[in-house]
Amino acid sequence: MKSLILALFGLLLAGCASGPRIDTRHTSLGQDSRAQFIVLHYTSSDLQRSLDILKGDGVSSHYLIGEAPATIYRLVDEDRRAWHAGESQWNGRTWLNSSSIGIELVNRGYIESAEGRLWYPYSDEQIDALIVLLKDIMQRRGLKPGAIIGHSDIAPQRKVDPGPLFPWKRLADAGLVPWPDxxxxxxxxxxxxxxxxxxxxxxxxxxxxxxxxxxxxxxxxxxxxxxxxxxxxxxxxxxxxxxxxxxxxxxxxxxxxx
The missing domain is CATH 1.10.101.10 (PGBD-like superfamily/PGBD)
Known part of the structure; x- marks a missing residue:
């Protein structure tokens, strides 16, 4: 009898620990993805330095894409907030960390020279990997062309990434961003x-x-x-x-x- 009481007590505790019973048979049509935008950045550093920074407890991003090989690293789950946008605004939405997925590309950005800023190019391999990732995210999230923006779009007073050598036209040719005729x-x-x-x-x-x-x-x-x-x-x-x-x-x- 004592063993039966203990068993029932254990089941009761297990039930409490598992949380409330929730009926999930009904689904509302009035919903969409919490992530409404995908923000593209460059890291201004090499792969190892980029990983060291983005794995810390400060700035972060959902994904990091290397140069060669163009490995895609997932650093933050898409359903969690990453700290990549900072003070930002797009289409009236502010502080886009809460409504965006951040993708960092390993790229040194630019150096200052006597001729002005010299920008580092992106490799074809890296952009190919980015396009595959973007198509996957947009399909899963139900996002439309126009959802992909640069850090310089959402914070033009303080940011210039992904820079003038980022091939936006390649993304347009892949059907990912609008492009003017x-x-x-x-x-x-x-x-x-x-x-x-x-x-x-x-x-x-x-x-x-x-x-x-x-x-x-x-x-x-x-x-x-x-x-x-x-x-x-x-x-x-x-x-x-x-x-x-x-x-x-x-x-x-x-x-x-x-």
Whole structure:
């Protein structure tokens, strides 16, 4: 009898330890992934240094991709928050650590020289691995093209990664990011060549893209930094922050396409 009582008591304790009984037979349609964006970065260092930093208790990311071999390391589970975005904003959402997946690519970024900044390129192998990973995440998370952004997009006042040599067009060709039609851009550029829109127009168009940008109509340093971040992505040959006809054409075509 005593052994039976002890057994029943053990079962009761086990039931308490397992938590409440939850009925999971019903599922709401009103839901989506907590991760709404994928943010791309470069590490500014080699693989070992990158691993040492990202495995610590400070900055972190969900994934790290090496150069050669282009090994994909998962450092943080996708359902947990990684510390990769910092103070950031995109499409009105702030502090994107809570709503994004961070991917770091091993790349030294740039060095300062007498000729200015010299940027390090990305290897084809590394970008191939990134594209495979991005397709997998987007399929599993139900994300659409436009969800992939750079650190420089969400923090243009303090960040420039993944830099002007990051091949955004390759991601576009893989169906991962929107890209402006070249012929449409050429037509728009010819229209803007004679009359470039004012600064307020550029600020409104950049805000429609998702950037946090002043909307006061003045070409201040903050606005220039946002323009430069956009140019670095869609016109990396020149990202001087100047509101010119080609930049206006790129913005107009991208926003018209939705």
């Amino acid at each position: 070249a012929q449409a851009v050429a037509r728009q550029r010819s229209l803007f060549a004679t009359a470039i829109p004012d600064v307020a127009w550029f600020q409104a168009q950049l805000a429609e893209q998702g950037y946090k940008v002043p909307e006061h109509g003045y070409l201040d340093l903050e606005t220039r930094n946002v323009i430069a971040a956009f140019q670095m992505k869609y016109r990396p040959a020149r990202f001087d922050g100047e509101p010119d006809a080609e930049t206006a054409a790129l913005l107009a075509v991208l926003n018209a396409a939705g």
